[in-house]
Amino acid sequence: MSSIELTTSQKDILRELINLYGQSERAVKGEDIADGVNRNPGTIRNQMQSLKALQLVEGVPGPKGGYKPTANAYEALGVQDLDEPANVPLFHNGEHVDANVQEIDLTSVHHPDLCRAEIRLHGSIKQFHDGDDVVIGPTPRSKLQIEGTVDGKDETNNVLIVSTSMMEAPASEPEH
Template sequence: MRFSHEPARMSSIELTSSQRAILTALVNLYTEREEAVKGEDIAAEVDRNPGTIRNQMQSLKALQLVEGVPGPKGGYKPTSNAYKALDVQQLDSAAEVPVTHDGEEVDANVEEISLTSVHHPDLCRAEIHLRGSVRDFHEGDHVVVGPTPLSKLVVEGDVDGKDDTNNVLILKIDRMEAPAEQPAH
């Protein structure tokens, strides 16, 4: 998990919103399963036709963002360039930061928490960047994020918006809490 944007190292690659959505879905599914991902699974994730996915994969292969895996267990795998193009940190064992959606823990991990509009006296929002789909989240749903590994930060609020392409939830914060550290004796 990270708390600030790092400059993208692959800024020379401009992806269309469709390519970005497909690549994001591939990275999320690959991270979840740790095996090649079938085009049909990506198609279901981004709500597109499998033929469209196959066509897009050709251009993503040409950009060296995806590699094809032949055979019955085949599919697609993201290259390290894919993670760079999406500005996603590739960690061997990312710290787990739980996400609860309307009281149920979901299979997603928090990649970044950005606080926005903290200067506003009555309204504070947080952008929650997930490694996992935000498709099942809807405006008004209650979400609890955390605790984070180091500070034990917990952010709680209601979904105020979302960005499906970049897997971002925008929360209207109800509560934010990080327990104070005990002084050393």
């Protein structure tokens, strides 16, 4: 599938749909999406028409109806829709958060005093604020654990920018 150029508004709506659908695993009402992105439900309905035309959402009729993201929606946002994603724990100010860490990008690792990590989540990042303490990991394979402070966030892409204070992974056993 070729890359689809979406507006910021379409990305926000699609990401909110994916987050809400991931929590409930059933059709999501337009009103719930509207609440999550601070928009009018009518605006959401209009946007959903264009997202349906792009085959990114499907409408579900009936009283339990609403919208569901298609596989193309995950692809358009670069979100992997894994049947059984490995759980990477995330702690926010000491409390476990029910969000799945999708990706960890280490930026500015060459800087002598500062290392930033960009943490992309599957789940809402609204509750995170600058200065909050976070612990990410350990990751499933390398057992990497990152501790740091939220330095910013990109809500459109569901990314937390974390100034790391500690990163460690246990020494691995040499393979024979």
